[in-house]
Amino acid sequence: EPLAVQDPLPEGSGRSFPPVSVPACQTLIDVRGGEASFAHVFQHFNWKENIMGGGSTLASYEDGRAEQRFAELERALATCR
Template sequence: MLGAQTASAYVFQTFNWKKNIYGGSSTLASYQGTKAQDAFRQLQDSLRTCKSFTGVGWVGKFKAKVTVEQAPAVGDEALSFHVTSPLPDGDGGGLRDEHHVFVRTGTITASFEELNVGRKAQFPLRLIKKQVDRLSNAQRS
């Protein structure tokens, strides 16, 4: 659902920040009928039970922790969570932090992601609000 695989149409955008070389991204996805609500519920249900996971990435095997936080008051409903994983000792230690915000407004979802290493990631709320307002207004037109 974060990647919008079941959407009728979607757009992916990469953000390059001046003060964070890791950047961020957003995915806007349009769904038919109640599929946007279904995608939201699926993620919401997953976040209730998934507190950690393991995988293999460019640094080798890793274990990530999932932490849900208070979502911003945007759209019809929103979720916010962090996925953190420790860096290998050879990379200076510390944490890799991904901040995710998933918003549904009508039949559209917007997913925002910010990555940071060594500091807490936080996708800019003003950009989330601006994009969600545009999506809400476009559906009313």
């Protein structure tokens, strides 16, 4: 069972996006965000003198699940354009 360690966003302040039009793109978004992982951490990067920040996700999966998720990501990349 997932356990959130980050406080929830105040009501009305969260980002919302329309549903994706290509189902493979939802898989790509889910894998990229560490969905279905045992634990995941997202780190923001703010570069000095550069307004274009970035981020990185580190996810931990049970035995063999990481390879499965990576294969799902590869398939999604082929069809999500």
